[in-house]
Amino acid sequence: xxxxxxxxxxxxxxxxxxxxxxxxxxxxxxxxxxxxxxxxxxxxxxxxxxxxxxxxxxxxxxxxxxxxxxxxxxxxxxxxxxxxxxxxxxxxxxxxxxxxxxxxxxxxxxxxxxxxxxxxxxxxxxxxxxxxxxxxxxxxxxxxxxxxxxxxxxxxxxxxxxxxxxxxxxxxxxxxxxxxxxxxxxxx
Amino acid sequence: xxxxxxxxxxxxxxxxxxxxxxxxxxxxxxxxxxxxxxxxxxxxxxxxxxxxxxxxxxxxxxxxxxxxxxxxxxxxxxxxxxxxxxxxxxxxxxxxxxxxxxxxxxxxxxxxxxxxxxxxxxxxxxxxxxxxxxxxxxxxxxxxxxxxxxxxxxxxxxxxxxxxxxxxxxxxxxxxxxxxxxxxxxxx
Amino acid sequence: xxxxxxxxxxxxxxxxxxxxxxxxxxxxxxxxxxxxxxxxxxxxxxxxxxxxxxxxxxxxxxxxxxxxxxxxxxxxxxxxxxxxxxxxxxxxxxxxxxxxxxxxxxxxxxxxxxxxxxxxxxxxxxxxxxxxxxxxxxxxxxxxxxxxxxxxxxxxxxxxxxxxxxxxxxxxxxxxxxxxxxxxxxxx
Amino acid sequence: xxxxxxxxxxxxxxxxxxxxxxxxxxxxxxxxxxxxxxxxxxxxxxxxxxxxxxxxxxxxxxxxxxxxxxxxxxxxxxxxxxxxxxxxxxxxxxxxxxxxxxxxxxxxxxxxxxxxxxxxxxxxxxxxxxxxxxxxxxxxxxxxxxxxxxxxxxxxxxxxxxxxxxxxxxxxxxxxxxxxxxxxxxxx
DNA sequence: CATGAATGAGGATTCATTCAT
DNA sequence: CATGAATGAATCCTCATTCAT
Numbered sequence: 001x002x003x004x005x006x007x008x009x010x011x012x013x014x015x016x017x018x019x020x021x022x023x024x025x026x027x028x029x030x031x032x033x034x035x036x037x038x039x040x041x042x043x044x045x046x047x048x049x050x051x052x053x054x055x056x057x058x059x060x061x062x063x064x065x066x067x068x069x070x071x072x073x074x075x076x077x078x079x080x081x082x083x084x085x086x087x088x089x090x091x092x093x094x095x096x097x098x099x100x101x102x103x104x105x106x107x108x109x110x111x112x113x114x115x116x117x118x119x120x121x122x123x124x125x126x127x128x129x130x131x132x133x134x135x136x137x138x139x140x141x142x143x144x145x146x147x148x149x150x151x152x153x154x155x156x157x158x159x160x161x162x163x164x165x166x167x168x169x170x171x172x173x174x175x176x177x178x179x180x181x182x183x184x185x186x187x188x
Numbered sequence: 189x190x191x192x193x194x195x196x197x198x199x200x201x202x203x204x205x206x207x208x209x210x211x212x213x214x215x216x217x218x219x220x221x222x223x224x225x226x227x228x229x230x231x232x233x234x235x236x237x238x239x240x241x242x243x244x245x246x247x248x249x250x251x252x253x254x255x256x257x258x259x260x261x262x263x264x265x266x267x268x269x270x271x272x273x274x275x276x277x278x279x280x281x282x283x284x285x286x287x288x289x290x291x292x293x294x295x296x297x298x299x300x301x302x303x304x305x306x307x308x309x310x311x312x313x314x315x316x317x318x319x320x321x322x323x324x325x326x327x328x329x330x331x332x333x334x335x336x337x338x339x340x341x342x343x344x345x346x347x348x349x350x351x352x353x354x355x356x357x358x359x360x361x362x363x364x365x366x367x368x369x370x371x372x373x374x375x376x
Numbered sequence: 377x378x379x380x381x382x383x384x385x386x387x388x389x390x391x392x393x394x395x396x397x398x399x400x401x402x403x404x405x406x407x408x409x410x411x412x413x414x415x416x417x418x419x420x421x422x423x424x425x426x427x428x429x430x431x432x433x434x435x436x437x438x439x440x441x442x443x444x445x446x447x448x449x450x451x452x453x454x455x456x457x458x459x460x461x462x463x464x465x466x467x468x469x470x471x472x473x474x475x476x477x478x479x480x481x482x483x484x485x486x487x488x489x490x491x492x493x494x495x496x497x498x499x500x501x502x503x504x505x506x507x508x509x510x511x512x513x514x515x516x517x518x519x520x521x522x523x524x525x526x527x528x529x530x531x532x533x534x535x536x537x538x539x540x541x542x543x544x545x546x547x548x549x550x551x552x553x554x555x556x557x558x559x560x561x562x563x564x
Numbered sequence: 565x566x567x568x569x570x571x572x573x574x575x576x577x578x579x580x581x582x583x584x585x586x587x588x589x590x591x592x593x594x595x596x597x598x599x600x601x602x603x604x605x606x607x608x609x610x611x612x613x614x615x616x617x618x619x620x621x622x623x624x625x626x627x628x629x630x631x632x633x634x635x636x637x638x639x640x641x642x643x644x645x646x647x648x649x650x651x652x653x654x655x656x657x658x659x660x661x662x663x664x665x666x667x668x669x670x671x672x673x674x675x676x677x678x679x680x681x682x683x684x685x686x687x688x689x690x691x692x693x694x695x696x697x698x699x700x701x702x703x704x705x706x707x708x709x710x711x712x713x714x715x716x717x718x719x720x721x722x723x724x725x726x727x728x729x730x731x732x733x734x735x736x737x738x739x740x741x742x743x744x745x746x747x748x749x750x751x752x
Numbered sequence: 753c754a755t756g757a758a759t760g761a762g763g764a765t766t767c768a769t770t771c772a773t
Numbered sequence: 774c775a776t777g778a779a780t781g782a783a784t785c786c787t788c789a790t791t792c793a794t
């Protein structure tokens with residue numbers, strides 16, 4: 001058991017380090033040696049936990065998605081769909097503010113910009129995106145059923161719109177540098 | 189004179205080739221040899237026209253910006269600001285459809301995701317973005333003066349919004365793969 | 377500890393190999409691959425020990441200087457300054473016979489002939505030369521004090537003269553190909 | 565005839581340019597393009613006059629040797645062998661002062677330091693050196709016959725000695741940077 | 753397993769030389 | 774012949790990955 005815990009600790013430490021390094025330098029410029037150094041382990045050690053650089057990357061992505069998803073999931077217990085939506089969105093933006101670099105990383109891949117990676121990661125991205133999307137659609141459907149939303153709109157299209165707006169905000173944010181002034185404005 | 193034309197032709201051919209290759213593989217994975225091969229010249233030849241890989245990239249960006257800007261500029265002659273805006277936006281999306289890969293490239297940099305490049309190109313990007321932005325603001329101001337737009341809104345904020353919406357569309361587009369179904373819908 | 381020894385051994389092996397290769401081909405024609413091959417290691421390994429080709433070169437120079445200097449230093453214990461001088465000079469020439477190629481290398485730089493290198497190494501060369509020179513002057517001064525040498529001569533000028541003669545011999549030697557017949561003649 | 569003159573003029577211009585460039589940068593660092601530019605011709609033109617970089621180099625060497633040899637030859641008309649010797653030596657040093665860089669070049673090859681070149685040029689060097697040497701020996705022999713020199717010394721050895729002293733001076737000169745203070749001192 | 757050094761494939765870039773105009 | 778651009782072989786160096794200790 002201790003062993004298992006130790007292994008897990010190492011793994012987390014490496015992922016943490018990799019997250020920082022990738023966030024700082026991007027995928028290509030981040031060297032395995034950098035990651036190892038940041039994690040305080042030897043270069044070879046990283047390979048005891050991850051097959052290669054790509055898998056380190058993929059693992060970060062997966063871990064992050066899981067984290068955000070879990071956080072958002074919590075808000076699904078809220079009774080009111082509108083509240084649920086609002087809380088989820090805020091959660092996403094809160095995460096953004098906390099983990100800027102990480103999100104950059106996510107976006108850079110999610111956006112499909114880093115081709116080399118895209119080939120490999122797209123499936124992963126899509127799968128996760130689908131999870132969020134399903135959540136979003138469920139909430140919207142709920143709202144329609146409760147009469148809080150017009151029923152003559154395509155749920156899917158609405159979900160796409162919402163997702164698009166979020167992406168747009170992130171995109172602008174990223175483009176302009178970072179702090180999206182209005183992001184934390186109190187919702188009226 | 190012939191020489192000058194020939195040189196220009198070579199330069200264009202290389203930029204065209206580079207655009208395709210970068211679009212296909214991204215900056216890092218695109219090899220100078222690939223670009224040369226795609227252009228049908230020897231590897232060394234590329235260096236007769238561009239100092240290095242980075243400059244090839246930068247030149248593509250600059251050339252594209254110029255092209256799009258010129259195209260949009262044409263529509264500025266339109267009397268009606270609203271029409272001007274509409275035409276400009278359509279122009280941008282038309283370009284997108286024609287030059288998908290190229291735009292991906294643009295976005296990948298403009299979004300600031302490819303760190304290594306960002307450091308270098310951001311100034312270029314910003315400068316060009318400012319040009320578009322100025323155009324956009326001028327048009328909006330015009331519209332306000334003509335009473336076609338509410339005058340109690342911040343022109344700058346409006347411009348940011350418009351820019352953001354465009355970016356959002358591109359972003360979603362890029363994310364989902366490519367064809368943004370609604371993009372060419374007849375404007376009502 | 378073993379590690380440290382192993383590392384040192386590798387380093388020495390590479391320097392030995394580099395010395396041979398540089399001696400055979402000169403700085404420019406010696407390829408890092410040649411050096412690696414001669415040392416029996418992979419090309420990349422050389423870079424684990426030296427930042428680049430230049431540093432390999434510089435290290436050879438430094439190591440050699442140190443070696444010769446230490447050998448000469450031993451003779452400084454001799455009581456009689458004249459004997460000290462004689463022994464030192466012979467040591468230098470002995471070294472020449474043992475390490476012809478190496479000395480060629482040294483001279484080629486010391487003489488300032490390999491421009492590209494000169495820029496970088498001159499300081500190193502000068503510094504070491506100064507050490508020998510100081511030793512030489514000290515010995516001469518000693519000889520003067522003991523009345524073994526005329527006191528009306530400039531010590532510095534004498535040292536320059538001695539140094540010049542040694543250089544001249546080496547120079548002729550190198551020019552003519554190598555074996556300076558008279559070099560090992562028994563000193564009467 | 566005009567043609568021939570033109571050709572000769574081009575050839576000389578290129579050699580002059582090459583001399584300057586080689587003197588400035590050394591053989592390896594001097595680019596054919598540099599030489600062409602310095603000569604004010606196109607890169608390809610150089611190849612109309614010389615087979616390759618090496619031949620440019622060889623030609624400089626040959627031309628210089630010829631020049632110095634001819635200058636020294638003039639002094640051979642002097643009656644007194646001692647005067648002849650003195651004049652020749654001074655000629656050599658005068659040349660040195662005028663063409664420092666060129667001489668550096670000569671020495672760098674003559675000394676056999678630039679290996680790549682040495683392989684090729686050594687024969688040329690040796691041949692020319694032999695000419696000087698023959699002149700020197702003839703003069704010495706003459707001096708012996710006239711009773712101006714002890715007859716119990718080996719002429720050859722004397723010639724070697726003289727040559728060595730000259731070389732030594734050049735060597736020290738080159739090593740220390742350049743101006744050999746005493747070189748032009750009035751011979752008492 | 754951790755370590756950290758060895759490995760070697762891979763790629764940007766340079767530049768002597770060639771050749772069409 | 775002069776020109777100057779095209780060529781592509783050649784080489785230094787990086788760094789992901791492997792492996793002996």
